[in-house]
Amino acid sequence: MTHVIELTGVAKRYxxxxxxALGPIDLSVAKGEALAVTGPSGSGKSTLLNLVAGLDKPTEGSVTVAGQQVDQLSEHGLARFRREQIGIVFQFFNLLDDLTVADNVQLPAQLTGTSRKKAAARAAELMEVLGISKHALAYPGRLSGGERQRVAVARALVNRPALLLADEPTGALDTASGHDVRELLVDLHRGGQTIVLVTHDLALAEACASRTIHLVDGHLALETPAEAAR
Known part of the structure; x- marks a missing residue:
């Protein structure tokens, strides 16, 4: 079995x-798996996500993502690795308001050296799949929360990342928009995308994930295996 994430003896102390704040824990995520990470505030969910994304380094242990030990990379190497291998969807979208939807989506591709023509074609493909093509020339401030989150997902997927990280992706949305994003994550998982989802919403975890782990005080308190998660 191919693993996209391998955490071995990982701990983080501030x-x-x-x-x-986290660990020590061991954790593996297989290619094509959707893992939900739940737990109360302060349980270590965000710390775990930051370590996997290479936004923070472990105090102990090793973090390997897509075959690369990310805790050994330089800052420059980490930035390049994230652009190429990891897509991140945030609770509050983090879109650039002075760029159109299309430009927001294709920007990460251009940052990796993809030509503007190829980046635009990939962005158009994703916007069509995610149902936001009609907003391509609009600015994010004119869109609903659900539409902006779809733009954020398209941007996260533009470089075909090995891993999609979603940090409370429905936390800032109304019920209807949250349902739309939930269905989008379900479809992405069915399509084979490896996902790690951090959420307080147990219904979202149940709907989207093939496996759920629950953190308490930085430790793995409960794990729901794939066959029991549905």
């Missing part, structure tokens, strides 16, 4: 005298 205070050398205090308890770790």
């Amino acid at each position: 205070d050398s005298a205090g308890a770790p």
Whole structure:
């Protein structure tokens, strides 16, 4: 089995005298798996996501993503690795308001050196699939929350990343928009995209994930295996 994520003996301390914010834990995520990470505030969910994304480095242990030990990369190497291998969807979209929807989506592709023509073609393909083609020339501020999150998902997928990270992707949305994004994540998983979803919403985790882990005080308190998650 091919694993996209391998965490071995990983711990993160922000205070050398205090308890770790996370771990130590071991965790593997297989290619094509959708893993939901749940737990109360302060349980280590965001720390785990940041370590996987290479936004933070572990105090102990190793973090390997898509075959690359990310905790050993330089800042430049990490930035390039994230652009090429990891797509991130945030709770509050993080779109650039002075760029059109199309330009927001294709920007990460251009940053990796993809020609503007090829980036635009890939962006158009994703916008069609995600039902936002009609907004291609609009600016994010003119869209609903659900539409902006679809733009954010398209942007995260434009470089065909090995891993999609979603941090509370429905947390800032109304019920209807949240349902739309949930169905989108379900479709992406069915299509083979590897996903790690951090959420407080147990219904979202149940709908989207093939496996769920629950963190408490930085430790793995409960794991729901794939066959019991549906």
